Amino acid sequence: MADTLFQKVWDAHTVRTLPSGQTQLFVGLHLVHEVTTPQAFDMMRQHGWRVAFPERTFATVDHIVPTSSQKRPFLDVMAEEMMGALERNCRDAGISLWAPDSENQGIVHVIGPELGLTQPGMTIACGDSHTSTHGALGAIAFGIGTSQVRDVLTSQCLALDPLKVRRVDVNGRLNRGVYAKDVILTIIRRLGVHGGVGFAYEYGGSTLEAMTIDERMTICNMSIEGGARVGYVNPDDATFAYLKGRRFAPAGDAFDRAVAWWRSMASTPGARYDDHVVFDAGSIEPTVTWGINPGQSVAITEPIDASPEDEAFAFMGFKPGERVQGTRIDVAFIGSCTNGRLSDLEEAARVVRGHHVARHVKALVVPGSQSVSRAAEALGLDEVFRQAGFEWRGAGCSMCLGMNPDKLEGSQISASSSNRNFKGRQGSPTGRTLLMSPAMVAAAAVAGEVVDVREMLDGVPA
Amino acid sequence: MSHQPSAAISHLEGHGLPLRGDDIDTDRIMPARFLKAVSFAGLERHVFEDDRLADPSHPFNNKAFTGASMLVVNANFGCGSSREHAPQGLLRAGIRAIVGESFSEIFLGNSAMIGLPCLVARRDGVERLQTLIEQTPGTDIELDVASGVVTAGALRVEGSIAPALREGFLSGQWNPTVMLLNHFEDVRAVAARLPYIKGF
Ligand code: SF4
Numbered sequence: 001m002a003d004t005l006f007q008k009v010w011d012a013h014t015v016r017t018l019p020s021g022q023t024q025l026f027v028g029l030h031l032v033h034e035v036t037t038p039q040a041f042d043m044m045r046q047h048g049w050r051v052a053f054p055e056r057t058f059a060t061v062d063h064i065v066p067t068s069s070q071k072r073p074f075l076d077v078m079a080e081e082m083m084g085a086l087e088r089n090c091r092d093a094g095i096s097l098w099a100p101d102s103e104n105q106g107i108v109h110v111i112g113p114e115l116g117l118t119q120p121g122m123t124i125a126c127g128d129s130h131t132s133t134h135g136a137l138g139a140i141a142f143g144i145g146t147s148q149v150r151d152v153l154t155s156q157c158l159a160l161d162p163l164k165v166r167r168v169d170v171n172g173r174l175n176r177g178v179y180a181k182d183v184i185l186t187i188i189r190r191l192g193v194h195g196g197v198g199f200a201y202e203y204g205g206s207t208l209e210a211m212t213i214d215e216r217m218t219i220c221n222m223s224i225e226g227g228a229r230v231g232y233v234n235p236d237d238a239t240f241a242y243l244k245g246r247r248f249a250p251a252g253d254a255f256d257r258a259v260a261w262w263r264s265m266a267s268t269p270g271a272r273y274d275d276h277v278v279f280d281a282g283s284i285e286p287t288v289t290w291g292i293n294p295g296q297s298v299a300i301t302e303p304i305d306a307s308p309e310d311e312a313f314a315f316m317g318f319k320p321g322e323r324v325q326g327t328r329i330d331v332a333f334i335g336s337c338t339n340g341r342l343s344d345l346e347e348a349a350r351v352v353r354g355h356h357v358a359r360h361v362k363a364l365v366v367p368g369s370q371s372v373s374r375a376a377e378a379l380g381l382d383e384v385f386r387q388a389g390f391e392w393r394g395a396g397c398s399m400c401l402g403m404n405p406d407k408l409e410g411s412q413i414s415a416s417s418s419n420r421n422f423k424g425r426q427g428s429p430t431g432r433t434l435l436m437s438p439a440m441v442a443a444a445a446v447a448g449e450v451v452d453v454r455e456m457l458d459g460v461p462a
Numbered sequence: 463m464s465h466q467p468s469a470a471i472s473h474l475e476g477h478g479l480p481l482r483g484d485d486i487d488t489d490r491i492m493p494a495r496f497l498k499a500v501s502f503a504g505l506e507r508h509v510f511e512d513d514r515l516a517d518p519s520h521p522f523n524n525k526a527f528t529g530a531s532m533l534v535v536n537a538n539f540g541c542g543s544s545r546e547h548a549p550q551g552l553l554r555a556g557i558r559a560i561v562g563e564s565f566s567e568i569f570l571g572n573s574a575m576i577g578l579p580c581l582v583a584r585r586d587g588v589e590r591l592q593t594l595i596e597q598t599p600g601t602d603i604e605l606d607v608a609s610g611v612v613t614a615g616a617l618r619v620e621g622s623i624a625p626a627l628r629e630g631f632l633s634g635q636w637n638p639t640v641m642l643l644n645h646f647e648d649v650r651a652v653a654a655r656l657p658y659i660k661g662f
Contacts, residue, residue, distance in 0.1 A: 012656065015648045018641055019633075020626040026652045028659065036545065038500035049639070052646075053653070064498060078498045085500045119658060129544035129568060145546035145572030146502075147637070155642035157649055161626055193485055194538035197567055227541065229567050254662040261657050293485050293541075311483065401494045401543075422489040422542055429493070429512035 002270040004165045005121075005234055006200045009140045009265060013123045015157060022159045028122040029139075030152045032059035032095065033108045034086040035403070036127030040150035041089040051093040053156045058117060059090050059097040062107045063403045067366050067393035070100035079404070093153075106369020106395045109133040109337035113217065114371055116246025119258070120235035121265035125152050130337050130419065132223040135232030136216035137239050138262065140200070142229060163230060164198055164274035169205035172281035177454035179347065180215035181339060181417070181437035183207065185287040185297045187219075187279060188226040193295040196228025199275070202267065203233050207281040213242040214343040221338045222419050225294040234266040286453055288324045289421045289435040291316060296421075297435070300325050300452045315423055316432055324434065324450050331414035332363040332445035333426075334390075336400040339417035339438045340368030342375050348417075348442040349384045351456055357389035358448025364391040364406070366398040390445070402427025415444035470634035471577060474559045475604040476531030478614065480592035481521050486535065487542035488569065492551045494543075505547055506554035526599035532612075534592050535562035536585070540569025549573040559605050561612055561621060563588050574627045577636050581610060583621030591619055607631050 003011075015024040030053075037059075044050070051057065064079040074080040083099070090097040098104040104111055109130050112118040120138030124131060127149040134141035148158055168191075170183055201223050208216065216233045223231025233239075240259050243249040250258040285299035291312035298304055306320030313319060334340075334348050345365060357363045365385045367373035373395055376382060382392045399406040400418040407427025408414055414426055414433050421433035434450060443453040496508040514520045521527055533552065539562045540548060549572050552560070560573065560580045570580045583591075594601060594617055603614045610622040623631070630636035642649075653659050 013652060015652050016645060018626075018638070020629045020635065020638075020641075022626040022638075024642055024649075026649060026656070028656060035497050039502055039546075042501065047639075049643075052649070056659075076498075082498065082500055122658060127544060129542065143544040143568055145544050145549075145568060145575065147546060147572065147575035151639050151642055154639055155646070155649060156653070157642045159626075159638040159642060161624065193541060194564060194566070197538070197564065224542075224568075227538070227566065250658075250662045257662040258658070261662065293487070401489075403494045403498055420487075420489070420542060422487045424493050424512045425489050427494070429516065 002268040002272065004202060004267045004271045004273065005138060005232060005265055006140060006163065006165045006202065009121055009123060010162060012121070018159055020159070022161055025123060025158050025160050027125045027152050027156050027158060028056065029117055029124045030057040030156070031108050031112055031124065031126035032057060033063060033128060034061045034082045035063045036146050037149050038082065038085045038089065039146050040153060043150045044154060049154045051095065051153045054094040056156060057095045057153070059086060059095050060105050060108050060111055061086060061099060063397045063401065065100055065396040066405050067396045067398045068405065070394050072100070076405070103370055106371065107337045107340060107397055109221065110340060110368035110372065113137060113213065114246070114369060116243055116249035119243065119249065120239060120262035125158060129224045130221050132229065132231045133217050133221040133337055135220040135230060136213055138232060138235030138266065140230055140232060143224060163200040166196070166199045166201055166275040166277065167273040168201050168203050168277055170203070170207040170279040170281050171205040172207060174207060174281045174284065177286055177439065177457050178284050179437040179439060180211060180218035182284050182287040183281070184219045184222040185289065185294065185435065186284050188222065188295050189297050191226055191277065193225065193293050194227040196223065196226040199228050200230035200232065201228040203231060208233055209236065212343060213238060214341045217341070218338055222294065225419060235262045286437065286440055288440065288450060290318050290324050292421060292423050294419065294421060294435060298324060325452060327413065327434065327450045329361060329415045329444050329449060330412040331408060332357070332361055332441050333399040333414055333416040333418065334364070334438050334441050335366030335368065335398050336418035337368060338419040340366060340372065342372050344417065344438040345372070345376050345381050348438040349381045350460055351439050351442040351453060352388045352446060353384055355388055355446040357445045361445050361448055363389060363445040364393055364399065366393040367395050370395045399426055401425060415441045415450060417441045468634050468637050471579060471631040471636070472607045473604070475602060476558060477527070477529060477600055478532045478534055478591065478595035478603045479521055479527045479530035480534045480595045482536060482592060484537040485541055486539050488540055488545050488548040489542055491540065491548040492545060497545060497547050502547065502550040502554070505551035509551040509555045529556065531556055531558040532603045532605065533557045533560045534588060534595060535560060536588060537563040539565050541566040544568045544572070546572045549576055549578050553578050561588060561591065574630065574636055579607060579623055579631055581605060581612065581621040581623050583612070583619050587619035587621070590617060
């Protein structure tokens with residue numbers, strides 16, 4: 001039968017049908033971070049439950065870590081308490097933890113793939129809505145809440161209803177200066193911020209096939225911003241090449257056998273989808289958000305259309321018909337699980353090289369993991385950024401959300417490579433976020449205002 | 463209203479709290495700085511904190527709705543972050559059911575697991591309910607979980623709760639941990655046959 005990857009993975013991990021009619025689904029990999037788990041461990045202690053599969057559970061710390069100095073104890077007492085709780089919980093349960101003093105700490109959705117933990121055909125869960133990122137390697141990955149974290153720790157299972165599958169095809173070549181971020185912002189804009197509720201998004205088409213795994217992660221990462229809890233790309237040769245040699249990936253002959261299984265889990269040609277949409281890559285332009293949800297975006301050349309989003313206009317200070325281009329920014333943030341990988345930093349550095357950040361702009365680059373940071377330093381990118389006036393920080397979520405010292409102040413405007421422009425998201429209740437690609441953030445940092453990165457790329461070797 | 467883990471939830475009644483607007487995300491329901499804690503205790507104090515500060519007339523500031531237990535919202539409520547802190551804060555603030563046009567999937571699931579039913583109803587019904595509560599704040603509202611019917615004075619709004627979750631509320635098994643542990647040998651069997659666990 002011609003099945004989708006979603007269906008094949010679902011079937012392979014189904015334990016049984018629960019009395020409620022939901023499926024009891026086995027979780028192959030459970031990723032844990034400090035924010036959504038201490039209460040889960042507490043609930044387990046109250047009931048005397050133990051962690052069922054500690055060897056399938058891996059932890060790191062990302063949201064609360066300061067990125068200017070990661071020395072312990074953290075200056076923020078509460079952050080230190082959360083860190084301590086995670087350390088105790090992992091130690092007691094026998095769970096591997098990458099803390100700031102280990103060389104693999106980083107944003108949970110960056111380190112999973114980079115360590116080879118994330119593999120095709122797996123089910124993955126994490127108490128974090130951007131778990132969909134891992135679908136870039138052909139896994140089915142669910143963001144869950146704390147009570148579900150407790151369930152996965154206790155039983156390695158989730159009680160779930162199946163999702164429908166929407167095939168999202170993007171075909172053709174992306175123009176210069178247009179990146180994976182622009183593609184996913186365009187998809188969300190067209191399908192809506194809740195268009196994906198009830199669906200898994202299977203991304204494909206020639207554009208996706210030509211993308212690197214990093215780029216596919218940017219796409220899958222923001223599935224949830226379109227309402228889809230799950231997003232994935234079928235595994236292919238690029239996926240296998242990415243995994244080869246990674247620490248937790250199979251090695252030697254086992255790798256070849258793994259590839260055969262991974263291939264078999266990809267959607268079969270002719271698989272039936274519940275819905276199908278098509279995008280033309282050539283028509284996508286550098287895209288920026290202007291509002292308070294990630295669906296409120298425009299192409300950089302386009303005026304903001306008049307829509308009944310009074311609240312967004314009032315909060316952001318834009319008027320219908322205005323352009324985002326030319327908006328003066330206060331902060332430029334390059335990082336996050338959406339765009340904090342090596343290739344993102346390389347693209348940004350390409351724009352920045354030989355320029356300097358505008359005097360009124362605070363600009364920071366926050367690598368997604370310590371490993372990304374080392375790789376970037378090996379290429380000398382840290383120096384490129386520093387010389388241009390950026391701060392080069394330690395790995396973490398940083399200014400993607402206001403849980404660590406990196407925050408907007410007052411009603412500052414930030415050009416950000418992260419994923420959410422919600423009110424208050426970047427740590428100031430009145431702070432304003434413009435989402436865009438890392439290259440566009442770099443260009444905005446240099447110009448001091450939102451600009452079309454394509455103008456800066458003229459003359460830069462491709 | 464008692465809130466025992468794993469008690470049946472079939473009939474709820476109380477006063478309403480209308481909160482208008484689509485796409486209200488969990489960062490607004492519970493700003494991230496209040497996630498900096500190792501327990502959920504005290505979250506009720508911070509529900510919609512930034513929105514309430516920015517807008518003195520925010521429904522959660524309105525004394526007329528003090529003590530309300532039925533929150534009435536519009537589309538895509540609870541989108542964004544998976545933080546269970548959002549429904550935990552609402553529950554701890556006394557909310558016992560949410561009626562809305564639609565909910566984000568993760569929010570809806572998180573709410574169900576802590577015994578907070580989210581009922582989906584059509585826009586016109588939801589808006590009429592919001593208007594009624596705004597005009598007559600103390601109106602008694604009743605929600606019948608099995609039928610999905612909400613009654614408020616002469617107004618009757620038909621909605622529904624996802625079948626599996628509805629069964630969970632009615633049977634008192636909305637917290638699935640014990641169910642998931644019931645046949646643990648089956649869990650081990652699935653693990654043992656997955657190639658990436660048994661070894662390629
Ligand atoms: S980088 Fe942002 S979106 Fe990603 S896990 Fe951290 S806080 Fe969440």
